[in-house]
Amino acid sequence: MFKLNKKLLISISAAAALSLGLSACMENATPGSSTPKEADIDGGVSYPVVNGKTGPYYVNTKAHTGAVKFGRTPTKAEYDEWNSDIMPDGTGLPEGEGTAEEGSDIYDEKCVMCHGDFGSGGGGYPSLSKGNAYELHETLTNQRIKPDTDGPVRVFGTYWPQASTLWWYIKDAMPHPMTDSLTDDEVYSLVAFILNANEMKIDGEEVDDEYVLNREKFLKIKMPNRDGFVPKIDGPNGPDNIRKFFANPDNFGAQKYDVNHPASRCMHNCQETTAKVVYIQGAGISDFHPPLSEVRDLPKEENKGFSAEKAYTESCAMCHGADGMGAPVLGNKAEWAAVTSKGINKVYSNGIHGINGMPPKGGSDLSDNDFKSIVDYMINKSK
Ligand code: HEC
Numbered sequence: 001m002f003k004l005n006k007k008l009l010i011s012i013s014a015a016a017a018l019s020l021g022l023s024a025c026m027e028n029a030t031p032g033s034s035t036p037k038e039a040d041i042d043g044g045v046s047y048p049v050v051n052g053k054t055g056p057y058y059v060n061t062k063a064h065t066g067a068v069k070f071g072r073t074p075t076k077a078e079y080d081e082w083n084s085d086i087m088p089d090g091t092g093l094p095e096g097e098g099t100a101e102e103g104s105d106i107y108d109e110k111c112v113m114c115h116g117d118f119g120s121g122g123g124g125y126p127s128l129s130k131g132n133a134y135e136l137h138e139t140l141t142n143q144r145i146k147p148d149t150d151g152p153v154r155v156f157g158t159y160w161p162q163a164s165t166l167w168w169y170i171k172d173a174m175p176h177p178m179t180d181s182l183t184d185d186e187v188y189s190l191v192a193f194i195l196n197a198n199e200m201k202i203d204g205e206e207v208d209d210e211y212v213l214n215r216e217k218f219l220k221i222k223m224p225n226r227d228g229f230v231p232k233i234d235g236p237n238g239p240d241n242i243r244k245f246f247a248n249p250d251n252f253g254a255q256k257y258d259v260n261h262p263a264s265r266c267m268h269n270c271q272e273t274t275a276k277v278v279y280i281q282g283a284g285i286s287d288f289h290p291p292l293s294e295v296r297d298l299p300k301e302e303n304k305g306f307s308a309e310k311a312y313t314e315s316c317a318m319c320h321g322a323d324g325m326g327a328p329v330l331g332n333k334a335e336w337a338a339v340t341s342k343g344i345n346k347v348y349s350n351g352i353h354g355i356n357g358m359p360p361k362g363g364s365d366l367s368d369n370d371f372k373s374i375v376d377y378m379i380n381k382s383k
């Protein structure tokens with residue numbers, strides 16, 4: 001169950017981000033080397049983490065103050081409007097009723113353009129059904145190991161552990177362009193329609209067109225995949241289960257969760273796991289060690305590899321290398337003496353901003369400092 005409440009949802013995604021970060025660290029670590037990589041093959045940036053290993057996130061060693069520096073505090077009315085929690089045990093679920101037939105009409109008016117006929121999905125929008133939820137639930141163990149094997153079907157009926165999430169999601173988030181606009185009865189009707197499209201039963205009874213779904217019947221829905229998730233975050237033991245799960249570093253970045261054999265992804269010279277120092281308060285992760293970075297800029301550019309001579313050849317020689325282009329020629333003492341007689345700052349400035357046939361920075365995207373060091377190089381070569 002992954003949508004217990006909003007706070008938790010955010011925490012879990014933060015944990016997911018963290019575990020992703022950690023596994024990426026493992027991938028990025030250069031075996032046998034202790035120096036951080038400066039740029040990834042795909043052009044991404046790697047930041048130093050620890051022990052010469054790198055990761056995709058800047059690690060801020062300074063604890064954050066807890067202040068978020070954007071937006072404003074919502075008004076009480078705004079907060080209350082969005083503060084709806086609809087729990088598997090029925091907490092927050094209002095009374096109301098509707099049939100799949102009524103739901104079908106609302107669906108055709110407000111949902112079909114994105115989610116397709118009978119929730120078939122497509123065009124980038126999620127499917128709400130792929131057919132009989134009980135039969136397709138079995139596909140969740142399918143691995144796509146051969147091109148002709150079907151992968152797991154993950155839609156509401158087959159995959160979601162709790163129906164309350166569906167009610168809550170539709171009420172709070174759909175239809176996409178007009179969230180929170182449906183009445184409770186409309187939501188019951190739409191839920192009945194989606195149960196119908198997933199060929200689901202409540203208490204052994206098929207949810208057909210006329211089936212009147214209400215709060216009482218809704219709470220009897222048993223999702224086929226209700227036991228399919230680890231850790232178990234429902235019920236009174238939920239917080240403890242979460243704590244235990246995240247306290248075990250083997251659960252981070254593991255390919256496969258197996259209590260007896262926590263699989264580890266990294267086989268050689270790996271990032272030491274830091275997950276063991278994540279701790280959890282209440283039902284959500286509220287603190288991170290090391291703290292998540294607040295820094296939003298890229299790491300300082302280091303110019304160790306810069307060579308004025310090389311840059312000159314690449315960006316300037318085509319005009320400054322030979323007579324006839326109107327540019328002072330490299331090595332021509334008289335021409336460069338005339339140039340430098342204006343004073344070096346003027347020369348830099350003319351070069352950076354361009355003058356006559358000299359395009360700004362010679363048409364390159366060099367930094368000012370790099371440009372100036374090429375000018376110095378040219379002047380030195382022309383003394
Ligand atoms: C303009 C397009 C659009 C319309 C109209 C729309 N939805 Fe959605 N719906 C989306 C998108 C996009 C997502 C995925 C959102 C995400 O994952 O962040 C989504 C997700 C969902 C989900 C969750 C599916 C899943 O497996 O994660 C449900 C359920 C759902 N919509 C129901 C409805 C219902 C019921 C209506 C009509 C009242 C509706 N939607 C109207 C675009 C739309």
Ligand code: HEC
Pocket residue numbers: 312315316317318319320325326327328339342346347348350351355356357358359361362363364366371374375
């Ligand atoms: C497209 C041709 C071209 C390229 C490429 C070019 N230059 Fe020039 N550069 C000129 C010309 C023409 C002049 C003479 C401008 C004038 O004073 O009329 C000039 C003049 C200069 C001057 C003298 C400015 C002054 O104050 O008189 C400097 C310094 C200079 N270039 C540096 C560079 C550097 C460094 C590069 C490479 C990053 C570069 N140029 C690339 C054409 C070029």
